[in-house]
Amino acid sequence: MTKDPAKIQARNVRRRPYHRELAATKRREKPGAHAAYMRDWRAANREKVRAYDREYYRLHPRKRLHDQQKQRVKRAALRSEMIAAYGSACACCGEAQYEFLTIEHMNRDGGRHRKQVGGNAGVWLDLKRRGWPKDGYAVMCMNCNWGRRFTGRCPHEDSHVEAIAS
């Protein structure tokens, strides 16, 4: 093995078409496999990724603003998709004001779920990847969400809310 940087560089350039072709073949054979691999790698190496990002954004401050803006738009779109997937209204009282709605973990494992997948947007993305499972999840308004917080039962369930029937 040569250690001469110029020779290494030349060898890399020489092999580039071969590596490109190899990568293209792999993409054809197993679409999405590399993306999945990278996702797992990033999840397993969060600290490394974070340090790399910090350094990158320190050098490219305008790129950070741009990326943050893009993230906000993506996040808003994902939230809207989630609300729609779960019926666009509170499963308990029927409240349909978009801003009041949130995803409810019916089995009260929201804290653990958020921790596992990284916050609210992580939860939405996880649900999307799983095809918006209805078992254990529902959209509810903040009031009903809060009402269920300690007991797992919304006070509405005991006071026979009229809103559902109407």
Ligand SMILES: [Zn+2]
């Ligand atoms: Zn509600």
Ligand SMILES: [Zn+2]
């Ligand atoms: Zn309720």
